[in-house]
Amino acid sequence: MRLFNAATKSLQTLPPAPAHIGMYFCGPTVYARAHVGNARPFVLGMWLRAWLRSRGYGVTLVHNITDINDKIYAAAPGASAALAERATDWYLQDVAALGLGLPDELPKASNYVPAIVDFIQKLIDAGAAYAAEGDVYFRVGRAADYGCLSGRTQAEPEEGPANPAKEDPRDFALWKATKPGEDTFWQASWGRGRPGWHIECSVMAEQLLGHSFEIHGGGVDLLFPHHENELAQSRALGREFARIWVHNGMLRSTGAKMSKSAGELVTLREALDRWGAESLLLFLLGGHFRRPIDFSEQSMEQAGARAEGLREAFAQERAPRDEAQWQALVEVLDDDFNTPEALAILHRWADGGQLDLLERALGIFGLSSLAEPVRAPGLVEQLARERQRARERQDFDAADRLRSAIEAAGWQVRDEAGGFRLTPVRVGKAGDRRYLS
Ligand SMILES: [Zn+2]
Numbered sequence: 001m002r003l004f005n006a007a008t009k010s011l012q013t014l015p016p017a018p019a020h021i022g023m024y025f026c027g028p029t030v031y032a033r034a035h036v037g038n039a040r041p042f043v044l045g046m047w048l049r050a051w052l053r054s055r056g057y058g059v060t061l062v063h064n065i066t067d068i069n070d071k072i073y074a075a076a077p078g079a080s081a082a083l084a085e086r087a088t089d090w091y092l093q094d095v096a097a098l099g100l101g102l103p104d105e106l107p108k109a110s111n112y113v114p115a116i117v118d119f120i121q122k123l124i125d126a127g128a129a130y131a132a133e134g135d136v137y138f139r140v141g142r143a144a145d146y147g148c149l150s151g152r153t154q155a156e157p158e159e160g161p162a163n164p165a166k167e168d169p170r171d172f173a174l175w176k177a178t179k180p181g182e183d184t185f186w187q188a189s190w191g192r193g194r195p196g197w198h199i200e201c202s203v204m205a206e207q208l209l210g211h212s213f214e215i216h217g218g219g220v221d222l223l224f225p226h227h228e229n230e231l232a233q234s235r236a237l238g239r240e241f242a243r244i245w246v247h248n249g250m251l252r253s254t255g256a257k258m259s260k261s262a263g264e265l266v267t268l269r270e271a272l273d274r275w276g277a278e279s280l281l282l283f284l285l286g287g288h289f290r291r292p293i294d295f296s297e298q299s300m301e302q303a304g305a306r307a308e309g310l311r312e313a314f315a316q317e318r319a320p321r322d323e324a325q326w327q328a329l330v331e332v333l334d335d336d337f338n339t340p341e342a343l344a345i346l347h348r349w350a351d352g353g354q355l356d357l358l359e360r361a362l363g364i365f366g367l368s369s370l371a372e373p374v375r376a377p378g379l380v381e382q383l384a385r386e387r388q389r390a391r392e393r394q395d396f397d398a399a400d401r402l403r404s405a406i407e408a409a410g411w412q413v414r415d416e417a418g419g420f421r422l423t424p425v426r427v428g429k430a431g432d433r434r435y436l437s
Contacts, residue, residue, distance in 0.1 A: 001334040002334065005246070006149060006227075007149050007243075017052075017056035023062065024209060025061065026063075027041075027063045027065050027066065028065065030072065030084045030090075032075065034095075036268050036271040037250060040289070041219055042095050043100065046103070046366070048337065055330075061103040062104065062204065062208045065088050065106060073183075094268045098281065099366045112204055116199055116203045120136055120174045120188070121189070131191075133177070134190065135173055138229070139168070140153070142236075149223065155169040156225050175194070176193050176194060197226065201226070206234065214243055215245075216242030217248070221250065249291045252295065275303070276304075282304075286339075311370045311371075315421070317353060319354055325354060339365075346358055346361055346362070383409070384406060384413050386398075410425050412424070
């Protein structure tokens with residue numbers, strides 16, 4: 001399998017299976033309900049893990065929870081720890097509702113502070129960092145290959161007033177002295193404070209995956225400075241860190257209803273409640289992970305229609321399984337994880353009755369539910385049984401009346417050897433089914 005590596009700007013091949021693949025995907029800063037765009041790196045990590053495992057790899061996927069961060073202090077002055085805990089629960093509930101399972105490790109930064117302090121001390125000892133009035137900064141000027149990942153080396157504007165003791169405006173904080181109103185802090189030899197965001201990820205990644213691992217992922221908005229700084233910190237201690245950097249494109253909202261305020265997307269919870277996990281996953285599957293994807297009423301309705309189309313495929317008769325066709329899926333997914341092409345193959349299998357292959361592929365993407373038979377309500381089943389008995393006694397008028405009643409309830413009855421099959425009738429647009437209940 002090969003993936004586009006942001007560090008080399010080229011497609012890079014993974015070691016052959018059954019190698020063990022360590023993957024670290026940057027997770028959320030927990031201070032509010034996750035927006036729907038936060039689902040994209042989570043889903044990509046889970047899909048990659050499932051695909052690599054199906055290809056015979058061992059995989060450990062780490063997805064961190066940033067529960068110490070300026071944004072959390074700002075959102076809940078004096079009570080950031082309680083908010084972070086609540087927002088962590090929200091996040092885990094919301095991503096679990098996607099039906100993809102959970103990553104192998106979900107480390108919280110607050111559980112790694114001693115290891116972070118130790119890492120910072122090593123950087124100071126190596127001359128790669130320095131303490132300045134309670135803060136500790138990374139010396140960007142000493143990192144020879146700084147910028148190798150993003151091509152950028154300039155400083156990001158400071159969030160607050162800059163520390164005048166900083167040697168270079170590009171230097172970034174590894175440790176921040178505690179400020180009034182901050183309710184979480186730890187003691188270190190250079191003062192009481194808390195870690196910076198970038199060092200949290202370097203440490204959690206190395207603690208759980210080792211000094212060298214295969215894949216580091218996250219949104220493309222994290223490429224600079226977050227990922228550049230993670231890499232610089234670990235390289236300053238002579239570690240290889242991640243070999244392949246993958247970045248997902250942003251989710252763009254089009255249409256006023258999709259954003260709450262300027263540029264802010266609806267929450268993942270709202271999207272799940274409104275369209276369901278199947279539609280959301282199919283929407284994401286339809287875009288290549290590296291490109292931006294447009295989230296709109298229309299694109300979600302299209303995804304819902306795709307879900308119904310795939311579900312209906314399972315009402316048809318199974319064609320004999322043609323195992324050779326699986327290779328087509330391998331080719332597109334092993335080539336930079338091209339899910340739009342994979343989706344086209346799934347639809348071909350649906351059209352051609354290759355239901356075994358379709359079911360197996362849907363399982364990789366967390367969409368097994370589409371292969372499950374939709375069960376008709378009891379009353380509809382009863383009408384269908386009455387109709388069957390009417391046919392057996394050759395009362396075709398009664399059988400026709402019962403068929404009409406079943407159809408009026410939103411179901412279609414088909415006679416099969418020894419019985420019948422009920423399938424839902426789509427009325428209007430996807431998701432607008434009317435069942436008799
Ligand atoms: Zn990170």
